[in-house]
Amino acid sequence: MSDFLYFFTFQDSSIAFVVIGIILLGVGSAYVGTYSFLDKKALLGDAISHAVLPGICLGFILAGTKNPVYIVSGAFFSGALATFLTSWLRKNTRLSEDAIIASILSIFFGFGIVLLTVIQKSGNPEMAGLNQFIFGNAIAILEEDLWIYGGLAVFIILSLSIFQKEFSLLVFNAEYGKAIGYPMGLIRLVFNVLMILSVVIGIQAIGVVLMAALLITPGAAARFWTDKLGNLVILAGIFSAVSGVMGTYISFVLPQMPTGPWVVVFLSFLALISFLFAPKRGVLSRYISRRSYLKKTHQDHLLKALYRALEAGKKNMTIEEIYEAYPFQKRESDQSIDNLISNGLIIKNQSIISLTPKGKSESKRIVRLHRLWELYLNEYMNIAPDHVHDSAEKLEHILTPELEELLENRLNYPKLDPHQETIPRDHDEL
Amino acid sequence: MINHIEHPIIEIHDLTVSYDQSPVLWNVDLSLPSGKLIGILGPNGAGKSTLIKAIMGLVSPSGGYVKLFDKSLEEVRSRISYVPQRESVDWNFPASVLDVVLMGTYGKLGLFKRPGKKEKELAMECLEKVGMQGFAKRQISELSGGQQQRVFIGRSLAQNADLYLMDEPFAGVDMATETAIFELLKQMTAEGKTVVVVHHDIYSAVNYFDWFIMLNLHLVASGPKETVITEELLRKTYGGKLNLLTKVSDLIRQKEFNPLKN
Numbered sequence: 226m227s228d229f230l231y232f233f234t235f236q237d238s239s240i241a242f243v244v245i246g247i248i249l250l251g252v253g254s255a256y257v258g259t260y261s262f263l264d265k266k267a268l269l270g271d272a273i274s275h276a277v278l279p280g281i282c283l284g285f286i287l288a289g290t291k292n293p294v295y296i297v298s299g300a301f302f303s304g305a306l307a308t309f310l311t312s313w314l315r316k317n318t319r320l321s322e323d324a325i326i327a328s329i330l331s332i333f334f335g336f337g338i339v340l341l342t343v344i345q346k347s348g349n350p351e352m353a354g355l356n357q358f359i360f361g362n363a364i365a366i367l368e369e370d371l372w373i374y375g376g377l378a379v380f381i382i383l384s385l386s387i388f389q390k391e392f393s394l395l396v397f398n399a400e401y402g403k404a405i406g407y408p409m410g411l412i413r414l415v416f417n418v419l420m421i422l423s424v425v426i427g428i429q430a431i432g433v434v435l436m437a438a439l440l441i442t443p444g445a446a447a448r449f450w451t452d453k454l455g456n457l458v459i460l461a462g463i464f465s466a467v468s469g470v471m472g473t474y475i476s477f478v479l480p481q482m483p484t485g486p487w488v489v490v491f492l493s494f495l496a497l498i499s500f501l502f503a504p505k506r507g508v509l510s511r512y513i514s515r516r517s518y519l520k521k522t523h524q525d526h527l528l529k530a531l532y533r534a535l536e537a538g539k540k541n542m543t544i545e546e547i548y549e550a551y552p553f554q555k556r557e558s559d560q561s562i563d564n565l566i567s568n569g570l571i572i573k574n575q576s577i578i579s580l581t582p583k584g585k586s587e588s589k590r591i592v593r594l595h596r597l598w599e600l601y602l603n604e605y606m607n608i609a610p611d612h613v614h615d616s617a618e619k620l621e622h623i624l625t626p627e628l629e630e631l632l633e634n635r636l637n638y639p640k641l642d643p644h645q646e647t648i649p650r651d652h653d654e655l
Numbered sequence: 656m657i658n659h660i661e662h663p664i665i666e667i668h669d670l671t672v673s674y675d676q677s678p679v680l681w682n683v684d685l686s687l688p689s690g691k692l693i694g695i696l697g698p699n700g701a702g703k704s705t706l707i708k709a710i711m712g713l714v715s716p717s718g719g720y721v722k723l724f725d726k727s728l729e730e731v732r733s734r735i736s737y738v739p740q741r742e743s744v745d746w747n748f749p750a751s752v753l754d755v756v757l758m759g760t761y762g763k764l765g766l767f768k769r770p771g772k773k774e775k776e777l778a779m780e781c782l783e784k785v786g787m788q789g790f791a792k793r794q795i796s797e798l799s800g801g802q803q804q805r806v807f808i809g810r811s812l813a814q815n816a817d818l819y820l821m822d823e824p825f826a827g828v829d830m831a832t833e834t835a836i837f838e839l840l841k842q843m844t845a846e847g848k849t850v851v852v853v854h855h856d857i858y859s860a861v862n863y864f865d866w867f868i869m870l871n872l873h874l875v876a877s878g879p880k881e882t883v884i885t886e887e888l889l890r891k892t893y894g895g896k897l898n899l900l901t902k903v904s905d906l907i908r909q910k911e912f913n914p915l916k917n
Contacts, residue, residue, distance in 0.1 A: 405758075448749075
């Protein structure tokens with residue numbers, strides 16, 4: 226607990242620095258990543274993040290120390306080379322994109338590991354901590370390195386904000402952009418540079434292996450919550466920043482713990498919550514809406530049964546007749562009856578159930594939709610009368626008043642359905 | 656049957672286009688009058704979309720050139736508006752109808768600048784013209800096919816161009832939308848604009864267009880309706896691909912380079 230307070234009250238200025246750095250880096254990479262996620266280029270981010278490793282090692286070999294300028298430039302150039310090679314191979318060979326990305330990723334990463342091993346064997350005392358570039362360690366970042374990473378993150382966020390309109394055009398409809406004379410090739414190049422930079426700034430905090438998660442997961446998780454680009458970017462940034470800070474906290478409490486995997490754990494947790502609980506798109510909300518739809522169909526069927534009884538000259542049904550009509554669904558039937566009563570559609574006297582005027586009109590509406598749809602299938606789609614029932618049984622619950630109007634117009638307010646049953650209307654005598 | 660005219664709005668000279676080395680358009684040579692509603696007809700894979708993409712500079716030809724308003728594309732780009740195929744974009748992109756129509760103002764706006772009040776008013780006007788003013792705030796993922804098409808046409812209207820090139824604006828739209836779009840296009844040509852439309856349905860095409868371009872990998876015909884809608888030309892257009900031409904295309908594809916490229 227005292228660790229927790231010490232960390233989050235930022236008594237230690239170096240912790241405050243790291244936290245600010247990780248927030249900037251998280252927001253920047255989530256921002257770029259959201260666009261590349263929307264552009265369906267998520268895998269490219271993964272390839273780039275693995276591909277920066279040989280550059281980091283070469284930068285170290287050239288500088289002889291962990292000089293951040295050498296390392297950042299090395300990482301940038303090897304990331305850029307990987308990106309360039311990917312698009313060059315796509316243009317000039319018949320290899321498919323997934324094969325190209327998989328090869329680039331493994332070749333660059335393999336080469337990087339070879340270089341890393343060579344450096345370790347060389348016995349250079351400076352090389353301690355170079356392993357951190359694989360899985361990241363936010364706490365070990367020096368203050369002067371943070372200035373570089375933070376500065377680059379700010380640069381990324383500003384560039385994306387300034388070019389928002391251009392990047393949206395690139396992702397949504399690049400061809401149109403080209404047609405109105407925008408330099409789409411150049412815009413794509415700028416975007417790729419920003420993407421490489423966002424990988425580069427994350428290598429020390431998150432590590433090359435998991436950096437792709439920080440690019441793509443925030444946008445993918447945020448997509449469950451919103452349909453607006455502005456909100457999407459902000460939410461992705463928040464997810465990323467929160468996970469980044471939590472991952473850093475774990476590295477602080479347990480010094481041997483790499484930051485990257487923990488950031489990914491928190492990110493995955495947020496993604497899981499989004500997947501399960503987001504309104505509309507979440508699993509839970511889809512489950513609930515399906516449940517309530519099934520409930521409604523059951524109630525609709527009860528009303529229909531009461532209406533058919535009316536057609537047969539019976540003013541009501543006993544509850545036993547209803548149970549018989551829906552065997553093994555006694556509980557559902559009871560629930561539907563209760564709901565229909567509280568909505569004022571039916572009344573229950575002892576065990577006798579009958580429709581209220583409101584319920585009668587509603588039951589007519591459902592039967593009407595059912596029979597109109599049957600007639601439409603029969604007349605316009607040439608489907609035999611004994612084949613139309615199943616489809617009508619499903620569509621009667623979802624056809625809207627506008628579609629009802631259209632059907633009535635199209636079929637010219639018909640009297641009978643294909644089975645010669647009356648299509649009921651509100652002003653009927655029944 | 657190829658009618659050439661004086662002072663054409665579009666002049667296409669010996670245009671050949673190849674994809675992955677295999678030629679999809681052979682030596683198209685035609686000229687088009689202004690102020691007309693022009694239909695591009697042809698079977699699937701005849702090169703209809705490729706022709707307007709080549710006019711728009713979106714694919715580079717392996718031979719020939721295109722002139723618009725007697726100038727090169729770059730000089731007159733702001734006077735031309737392109738409507739891509741509806742299926743060419745991902746409609747799940749998080750944007751509103753207004754956002755998409757605003758893209759029509761980007762050309763005049765240029766890089767860096769963001770659309771302001773003036774642009775939004777123009778976009779709303781264009782939405783009204785396509786009957787979508789009530790949908791401005793709606794997310795594009797919620798639109799029907801016909802509504803998506805109207806949004807694309809609304810976007811191109813926002814460019815306020817003189818020449819419109821539309822790729823299958825009637826594809827996958829309901830009858831009511833088809834009629835509404837057609838009325839709008841007719842009104843545009845009445846105002847002196849030229850509209851070139853890729854179209855797949857030969858039956859409705861005869862009622863819609865004043866001038867026809869008929870393609871089947873090569874140019875079969877280009878001319879006013881009365882002269883080119885003949886049984887013979889339609890048979891040439893739709894009666895299967897030329898056997899020999901297909902064989903030559905296959906031969907070229909098997910080479911490791913494109914012999915048609917300079």
